[in-house]
Amino acid sequence: MKSSKHGKSISVSVENITPLGIWLYVKEKEYFLSYKDYPYFKDQTLNSIQNVQLLHGYHLYWPQLDVDLEIDNLENPEKYPLKFESKKPLTSHSTGRRVAAR
Numbered sequence: 001m002k003s004s005k006h007g008k009s010i011s012v013s014v015e016n017i018t019p020l021g022i023w024l025y026v027k028e029k030e031y032f033l034s035y036k037d038y039p040y041f042k043d044q045t046l047n048s049i050q051n052v053q054l055l056h057g058y059h060l061y062w063p064q065l066d067v068d069l070e071i072d073n074l075e076n077p078e079k080y081p082l083k084f085e086s087k088k089p090l091t092s093h094s095t096g097r098r099v100a101a102r
Contacts (some may be wrong), residue, residue, distance in 0.1 A: 012054040022049060024074075026060070031074045039069055 048064035
């Protein structure tokens with residue numbers, strides 16, 4: 001007879017938030033996301049950064065920030081040379097998206 005594992009399986013978690021960036025633990029690997037490379041996390045609330053979901057086994061999603069990243073982006077950043085740039089600093093209420101003019 002096998003005993004089942006206790007507790008919830010954690011596939012993604014925010015391990016640490018530092019002045020330089022955030023540490024993610026995803027599928028038994030650690031990743032550092034610097035604010036320089038991922039500025040949409042800077043100056044956000046702890047709750048909004050910690051509320052991350054792993055979708056389909058490879059897609060990271062922060063619903064409160066409307067941020068989507070694939071794990072491949074973290075493992076192979078050279079394949080994704082485009083960096084996010086904002087004309088103005090983001091706040092906890094802004095997503096950086098523009099509203100279409102009608």
